[in-house]
Amino acid sequence: MxxxxxxxxxxxxxxxxxxxxxxxxxxxxxxxxxxxxxxxxxxxxxxxxxxxxxxxxxxxxxxxxxxxxxxxxxxxxxxxxxxxxxxxxxxxxxxxxxxxxxxxxxxxxxxxxxxxxxxxxxxxxxxxxxxxxxxxxxxxxxxxxxxxxxxxxxxxxxxxxxxxxxxxxxxxxxxxxxxxxxxxxxxxxxxxxxxxxxxxxxxxxxxxxxxSQGPDYAWKFGAGAVRNDANHISGPSRTGEGSYNCLRSVLNHCTREELALISVHGTSTRYNDEMESIALSRAGLSEIPVCALKGCFGHTMGAAGILETLVTMGALERGIIPATKGYSTPGTSYPVNVSPFNRTTGKKAFIKLLSGFGGCNAAMLFRKGGES
Amino acid sequence: MRIARWCRITPSSVVVDGKAVSVEGTGSLLLKDLYRKFIGDYPKFFKMDTLCRLGVAGAALLDSPGEPREDRAVLIFSASGPLCNDTHYQKTISEEDYFPSPSLFVYTLANIVTGEISIRNHWKGDTSAFVIPGFDAGEIVASTLSCLADPVTRSAICGWAECSGDDSFDLLMVLAARDEGGLPFDAETLDYLYGRTYQEP
CATH class of the missing domain: 3.40.47.10 (Thiolase/Chalcone synthase)
Incomplete structure (x- = not known):
C-alpha cells in the first residue's frame, strides 16, 4: 500500500x-x-x-x-x-x-x-x-x-x-x-x-x-475515486451526484465508524457548500464531523487537495479535528456536522473531498498506521 | 484493454477506424461540418472554445449519447491545454478595457473539455486532463491503464487533444475497453494510429 x-x-x-x-x-x-x-x-x-x-x-x-x-x-x-x-x-x-x-x-x-x-x-x-x-x-x-x-x-x-x-x-x-x-x-x-x-x-x-513502500506508522493512501456530474461546466450538480458517487465508491473501503472526519471542499460559495451537504447526507455521513480549511488558506486551487490533506493529517496526529474558521450559523438544506471550534478525536482515518469546474469531483481515503 | 474504435482529426482531415471521413472545409469550418454530420442537435457546441469542440466532435465519432453511465472514463492529454483560450480571456482584462468575460474564463481550465464530453454523452465516470510536453503514446497508455485501478471503470475515451489556434488542432482519440476485440491498446499501436492522418491505399 x-x-x-x-x-x-x-x-x-x-x-x-x-x-x-x-x-x-x-x-x-x-x-x-x-x-x-x-x-x-x-x-x-x-x-x-x-x-x-x-x-x-x-x-x-x-x-x-x-x-x-x-x-x-x-x-x-x-x-x-x-x-x-x-x-x-x-x-x-x-x-x-x-x-x-x-x-x-x-x-x-x-x-x-x-x-x-x-x-x-x-x-x-x-x-x-x-x-x-x-x-x-x-x-x-x-x-x-x-x-x-x-x-x-x-x-x-x-x-x-x-x-x-x-x-x-x-x-x-x-x-x-x-x-x-x-x-x-x-x-x-x-x-x-x-x-x-x-x-x-x-x-x-x-x-x-x-x-510504494513505507514504514508501518506512515499515512497510507486508500481508495480514491473521481466522478463527473455530467451536468454543468461551472456549477455543481443540485443533487450532489458526482460527489455522492465518489463517496459511495470510497465507502466500500472503510467503515463510517473509523472516520475521524470528512475534510470537505467548503469553498463558501452558496452552491458548493449546499451541494456538499446534499452529497454527505445521501452518503449517510451527516453525523461524521466535517472540517473546511479555506477560512485559513483561501481557495488554493491546484494546491488545495494536497495542502488540505496534509493539514488534516497533521491535526489528527495531534488528536484534533480542526475548527471550520468563518462558520457560525448553519446555512445548508441538509445538516452538516461542522464546528467553529477545534474538537478532539482518537481516530486516525479520514476522507478528503473536492469538487471543481468541469463537473469533476474527487474523494480519497487516508489512514495512519500504528504509532512510531 | 483493446481499442474498440479510434479517430484522428487534423485541420484538413478526419479518419475513423482507418477510413477517411468526407468533410467540407478546413480548420474551424471542418469542426462545424463534423457537428452538422455527426452531432446536429446540440447548439451548446457553438458556445464552446476550439479545444472543447475538438474533443466533443472526436467523442461523437466514436460513440453516441445513451443512458447515464459511470463506467466510462474520459482522459485528455495535451501540451497547451487551454492556452489558446487564455489569450482570448486575457484580452478582456486589459488596463484600457477591463470587462472580464465569465464565459471565456470558464474555458481557461484544462479539464473543461472532459466536462463537455461528459455532459454531452451523460458519462458520469472518472474524468481527467493531463498536460505533457508533446504527444506521448507510452504516457497516454500507461496513465489510462492505471485508471483501471478503479474497479467501476470498464472503458475509456482517451487521447491527445492539442489546440494552438482556432484553425490549428490535432486529435487522436480512442475508445479503449476491457475485454473487447480490436487493436491492442499499447504505445506501438497508438504511435501507428497517430501517423494515420489519411486513408491508406
Whole structure:
C-alpha cells in the first residue's frame, strides 16, 4: 500500500507543514481584504504571499532565477524531498505537478513559461530526474487527482516513488475570472455558514513524497475515486451526484465508524457548500464531523487537495479535528456536522473531498498506521 | 484493454477506424461540418472554445449519447491545454478595457473539455486532463491503464487533444475497453494510429 514518506507546505501561514498545522489549530488565517492588488479595483478576500519573504527563503535553498510560481513550487518540493531520503534523480522516481493556471501571470511578458509542462520540467529538471513529469490540471480537484494518479501509478509498478507538488499563485487573470463569476467574497469566507457569500483566493505550494513502500506508522493512501456530474461546466450538480458517487465508491473501503472526519471542499460559495451537504447526507455521513480549511488558506486551487490533506493529517496526529474558521450559523438544506471550534478525536482515518469546474469531483481515503 | 474504435482529426482531415471521413472545409469550418454530420442537435457546441469542440466532435465519432453511465472514463492529454483560450480571456482584462468575460474564463481550465464530453454523452465516470510536453503514446497508455485501478471503470475515451489556434488542432482519440476485440491498446499501436492522418491505399 502506498505511503507518505515526507511533506511540506509553503503558505502565507508558514514554510513547513508543522508551522501551518499549528497556525490552523491556533485559529490564524492568511486571508485579508485586498484593494487594488493586481490592479483590480473591486476588493477581494485572499490569502497572498509576502513575495519578498518567499524569495528570501528560496534563496536560502539556492533557488533563484525562476518565475514566482516555479520558485514557490521548488521551495516546497526541495524541503519535502530533503526530508524524504529518496533519490530524486533516480529513474524510479516520478514528478507530478498539480496546478490550474501555473505561470499564467506571464502570458504577455513570457508566454514560453505558461504551459504547465514547462513548470513541471523546471521542477523535475532541478533534481536531475530523467523521467518526463506529468501535470494534472483538473480545476479545483487537481491536487486530489494528482494523489490518486500517483497512487495508481505506484501500484502499477511503473515507479517506486512519486514527488507530488501542488502549487497555485494568484494573479489578475485568476482573481478577475472568479470575480466575473460572482464567486469571490470581499471579506473572509464563511464555509457552510448561513451568511456565506463566496470564496477567497489563496496562494500555496504543498508537496508529498509518496512511496510504494513505507514504514508501518506512515499515512497510507486508500481508495480514491473521481466522478463527473455530467451536468454543468461551472456549477455543481443540485443533487450532489458526482460527489455522492465518489463517496459511495470510497465507502466500500472503510467503515463510517473509523472516520475521524470528512475534510470537505467548503469553498463558501452558496452552491458548493449546499451541494456538499446534499452529497454527505445521501452518503449517510451527516453525523461524521466535517472540517473546511479555506477560512485559513483561501481557495488554493491546484494546491488545495494536497495542502488540505496534509493539514488534516497533521491535526489528527495531534488528536484534533480542526475548527471550520468563518462558520457560525448553519446555512445548508441538509445538516452538516461542522464546528467553529477545534474538537478532539482518537481516530486516525479520514476522507478528503473536492469538487471543481468541469463537473469533476474527487474523494480519497487516508489512514495512519500504528504509532512510531 | 483493446481499442474498440479510434479517430484522428487534423485541420484538413478526419479518419475513423482507418477510413477517411468526407468533410467540407478546413480548420474551424471542418469542426462545424463534423457537428452538422455527426452531432446536429446540440447548439451548446457553438458556445464552446476550439479545444472543447475538438474533443466533443472526436467523442461523437466514436460513440453516441445513451443512458447515464459511470463506467466510462474520459482522459485528455495535451501540451497547451487551454492556452489558446487564455489569450482570448486575457484580452478582456486589459488596463484600457477591463470587462472580464465569465464565459471565456470558464474555458481557461484544462479539464473543461472532459466536462463537455461528459455532459454531452451523460458519462458520469472518472474524468481527467493531463498536460505533457508533446504527444506521448507510452504516457497516454500507461496513465489510462492505471485508471483501471478503479474497479467501476470498464472503458475509456482517451487521447491527445492539442489546440494552438482556432484553425490549428490535432486529435487522436480512442475508445479503449476491457475485454473487447480490436487493436491492442499499447504505445506501438497508438504511435501507428497517430501517423494515420489519411486513408491508406
Amino acid at each position: 502506498t505511503a507518505k514518506l515526507s511533506d511540506n507546505i509553503v503558505s502565507p501561514l508558514g514554510f513547513s507543514t508543522a508551522e501551518n498545522v499549528s497556525a490552523v489549530l491556533a485559529g490564524r488565517t492568511g486571508v485579508k481584504t485586498w484593494e487594488g492588488a493586481f490592479g483590480i479595483h473591486e476588493p477581494f478576500g485572499a490569502s497572498l504571499f509576502n513575495r519578498e519573504e518567499v524569495l528570501e527563503k528560496a534563496l536560502g535553498e539556492g533557488i533563484s532565477g525562476y518565475t514566482f510560481f516555479d520558485t514557490v513550487a521548488l521551495l516546497s518540493a526541495t524541503r519535502a524531498i530533503r526530508e524524504s531520503g529518496i533519490d530524486p534523480s533516480s529513474p524510479d522516481t516520478v514528478f507530478i505537478l498539480s496546478s490550474i493556471k501555473g505561470n499564467i501571470d506571464r502570458l504577455e511578458s513570457d508566454p514560453g513559461a505558461v504551459p504547465l509542462w514547462a513548470s513541471a520540467a523546471k521542477i523535475a529538471g532541478r533534481f536531475n530526474n530523467p523521467n518526463t513529469p506529468i501535470v494534472v490540471s483538473n480545476a479545483c480537484i487537481s491536487g486530489l487527482c494528482a494523489l490518486i494518479h500517483a497512487t495508481r501509478t505506484l501500484l502499477s509498478g511503473r515507479f517506486r516513488n512519486a514527488v507530488v507538488v501542488g502549487c497555485e499563485v494568484q494573479s489578475r487573470f485568476i482573481v478577475s475570472g472568479f470575480q466575473s463569476l460572482k464567486a469571490v467574497s470581499a471579506g473572509p469566507c464563511k464555509p457552510f455558514d448561513a451568511e456565506r457569500c463566496g470564496l477567497n483566493n489563496g496562494e500555496a505550494a504543498a508537496t508529498m513524497v509518496i512511496s
